[in-house]
Amino acid sequence: MNMQDLMKELSIQTPSKIIMMVIDGLGGLPDPRTGDTELETARMPNLDALAAGGVCGLSYPVAPGITPGSGPGHLALFGYDPIECNIGRGVLEAVGIDVELGPGDIAARGNFCTIDAKGIITDRRAGRISTDKCAELCKLLDNMDIDGVRIKVYPVREHRFVVVFGGGGLEPDVSESDPSRVGVAPLEITALNPGSHIMAEVAMKFVAKARDVLTSQHPANMLLLRGFAKKPHFPTMQDLYKLNPLAIAVYPMYRGLARLVGMKVAATGTTLEDEFKTLQQNYKDYDFFFIHVKWTDTAGEDGDFSRKVKVLEQIDAAIPTLTALKPDVLVVTGDHSTPAMLKGHSWHPVPVLISAKYCRGDAVPNFSEIAFINGGLGRINATQIMPLAMANALKLTKFGA
């Protein structure tokens, strides 16, 4: 019996409420000039108070040394083994632009590229055409019907788009047409097992038609497809935890990830304040709230240490509107670290704080990576956060007699 089976068996529905605030890219690294990380630099009296009163620790999203993408990082936070519960790249891309996939749909990542007169790829990104141009080209390719399969094409950003093959009976195990290098022709898409024969055939017919449509659209005169995938079948959070969960997120990727585990997704605005207002408005109707704050990660990715500090201070200033709701359990953590020093996601363990009436505190005085080393949670896997949140909400019964 794995942890998910255990959750199914032990979880009970109660009126208690859990808020999980995910501060994207939360952890950092010291600025060599000061020796302080973003968290140590930011003035965060409210988060410090929560840390002083709660139980703290550091969590590994996947495993020590592994730098996670947003998909695995969030699945782990929701209690899903991020290695076992793999989401295909096409699905993640679709999810990232708010495209809802049906159970029979196959999604693939696409990019416009440039080919020469002999059909050889000269630029895999078609000179990074504008997102507007991409949208225009997608419209030209959208809504084809090939052998009864309806094909939808959605722009993503610059040369990138998503293709969704709808119709049912399709299996995604086909090869990719993107050779991942220039100087060769696009590859043929072939079935990797007998069941995906039709998918390969339809994809190749789509590619041929697209080539005809795009022929005069230099530099975007061809396309490449990869990451064919079907929506995964995860047990929902309702199944696992008997929760009625709501997701509040500005960016579509996180709304999509929440949907994949069965969360309702709230309409919200574009700012932190909008998200917190949405939480207040919906607070009485749900018992689990995933609230996603993106801007720490963006600042980290940009290598902007002081902007990340500023965002952390903004988040801290908004904390009283969270605590005013008096959730039974408040979890504050991240999906991975994004140190400004590295300008990207990293492998470093992520601060995690649980504030709850019965959490059994520790001696951690403030909210930072180093202070959390000596926290009561020690080092945990991110998949262990949900069982701890559930326990602190008194939503888990005893195991065994």
Add this chain to the structure above:
Amino acid sequence: MNMQDLMKELSIQTPSKIIMMVIDGLGGLPDPRTGDTELETARMPNLDALAAGGVCGLSYPVAPGITPGSGPGHLALFGYDPIECNIGRGVLEAVGIDVELGPGDIAARGNFCTIDAKGIITDRRAGRISTDKCAELCKLLDNMDIDGVRIKVYPVREHRFVVVFGGGGLEPDVSESDPSRVGVAPLEITALNPGSHIMAEVAMKFVAKARDVLTSQHPANMLLLRGFAKKPHFPTMQDLYKLNPLAIAVYPMYRGLARLVGMKVAATGTTLEDEFKTLQQNYKDYDFFFIHVKWTDTAGEDGDFSRKVKVLEQIDAAIPTLTALKPDVLVVTGDHSTPAMLKGHSWHPVPVLISAKYCRGDAVPNFSEIAFINGGLGRINATQIMPLAMANALKLTKFGA
């Protein structure tokens, strides 16, 4: 997908360099007279400085409570599950005397014993004959050819030796002739599955011939065989990590273990200085260096607390020649603890230090078992050290999008 599959998928080749220094039997226990361990007693300014600047922790070679031998201890450090990746005893004994095994070879551990006129074992160790005598007897038995199988016999130490059955087509699943007690006759070697029928037959013919040869050699007038094993097929470190690894070790056992995971093995001398010079000379040609320091373990095994302290101080004095190379990642750890108080390997977790630009430090002030309890790495499994070293060398790409 396990961690090794993940390493295969995520690792990339880069110019960055990793040095893993394994101080054999590193951890200890307090001398009751002072209350200080060997590490706490030794003056180690260089290791203390590395600890203060790096990230520290304690690692379990196999699992809490388990005392590892050198084989499992090192395999774990190289990132191989030490329970799953079992090395047969015959192979470990062969590896320990620098005997290279071919893929079809079967190695067994042997010991000379004494039998009486009725063939009953009276001493399983033949009065611990000298190693010279052992070598002389091995020469008498060496190079037989039985049914097309070439049999090599190598002395180890005192009454112990290794037999290698070469020829191909042999399978090692046979019973042992050593009854592990006196007062009975040596056991018959029998096939434990149909495929190892020939192996059993050849082994029994070898034992019979050996008895004839040894009959006048009292007390070493017979031999016992056990631990029949084939060279295991581990993925190499090149396969897993795309590294080009070099091993530097004075003792054959560690060279052999390194070879089993695909490392090149450098010729070196007999001292710590020789090893460090070998490292300097080869530094530009490899990107991973396993450097093994044996004498801490030997002192611990001898129960010589102050000699272990002295060796630690010698190692510390040599550290600047390591750091002068400016490796991107320097790992300092051990394969297990060998407290002088216990005169042997122990189950205690082993200090581990990672010094690297992006390691995210902690508040550990010096290099000792107790200081490392509050280290940023917390308690890890030794198999997690390689992923962390790889991550810190920026040799792992992101998992998932």
